[in-house]
Amino acid sequence: MTPIICANEFDICVSMPDFVTWAEDEHLPNADLAAALKCMGIALDIIELYTRYFDATPVGTGDVHIYPGTESASLLVIDLYRDPTDQLDIVSVSLKIEPAAMPLALPHLRGFFDAAECQVAFRQSSHSQQLRSLIDESRYPAPVDESGYQQQLIAHI
Secondary structure, three states: OOOOOOOOEEEEEEEHHHHEEEEOOEEEEOHHHHHHHHHHOEOOOHHHHHHHHHHHOOOOOOOEEEEEEOOOOOEEEEEOOOOOOOOOOEEEEEEEOOHHHHHHHHHHHHHHHHHOOOEEEEEEEOOOHHHHHHHOHHHOOEEOOOOOOEEOEEEOO
């Protein structure tokens, strides 16, 4: 019998405001994104990430952040570079989901993207070149052409 290749890697591109939901004057983590991360065992404070992006990342800067699963092989990588010409605050996220967590995480991940106001890309594959490129430590610091910023790779262990 031919072995099944698991398509457990994702590249998602949405707007940073899609990471939160507003309730009156308060922003809360997007419920589907929070649930997907919980299924994957990834400890990421979505509100802190959102706040860091808008309050502490000037336009023309922004690093790549890696969030590994606490007790799994799952992984989230997010590129927080703020392009000077981007008026929608687009961010790229790459994920590797442990096969055992796929049935639980995938519906939430899909729900997060489907509810996003700015749906740029949702790719599922067995090998994400974007993921490999983002986690390749040998390419950092990575110069960003349009701003001259030297992008760093930051691991959150």
